Amino acid sequence: xxxxxxxxxxxxxxxxxxxxxxxxxxxxxxxxxxxxxxxxxxxxxxxxxxxxxxxxxxxxxxxxxxxxxxxxxxxxxxxxxxxxxxxxxxxxxxxxxxxxxxxxxxx
Numbered sequence: 151x152x153x154x155x156x157x158x159x160x161x162x163x164x165x166x167x168x169x170x171x172x173x174x175x176x177x178x179x180x181x182x183x184x185x186x187x188x189x190x191x192x193x194x195x196x197x198x199x200x201x202x203x204x205x206x207x208x209x210x211x212x213x214x215x216x217x218x219x220x221x222x223x224x225x226x227x228x229x230x231x232x233x234x235x236x237x238x239x240x241x242x243x244x245x246x247x248x249x250x251x252x253x254x255x256x257x
Contacts, residue, residue, distance in 0.1 A: 169226075169229045169230055169233055170233055172230070172233070174234065174237070177230045177233060177234045178230075178234070178249070180226060180227065180230040181227050181230045181231055181234070181249060181251055182249075182251070183223060183226070183227065185219075185220060185223065189216065189219075192212075192216070193213075193216050193217075193220070196209055196212060196213040196216065197213070200213060227251075228242075231245055231246060231249075231251070
């Protein structure tokens with residue numbers, strides 16, 4: 151896990167500002183980003199190896215990296231959904247239903 155630093159906070163605030171200023175087309179594009187099939191397949195393999203307690207140290211690091219990527223994608227999608235929902239006067243559940251989207255899952 152990355153330590154929280156002033157630079158990290160500034161970076162996250164800048165990203166949030168960028169999302170707030172995106173046009174609707176860009177927000178919707180960001181909401182519909184999905185993980186690639188090969189990413190999902192590899193994640194499932196690593197997840198199964200984790201469940202079976204067979205992960206090597208290298209695989210453990212890869213699994214953590216992939217999990218972090220998936221979480222960052224979900225955060226980006228949620229930020230875009232939140233901004234779009236706010237613009238349309240809808241709560242998060244309503245905008246997700248309107249766009250027929252759910253959380254991105256690697257498995």
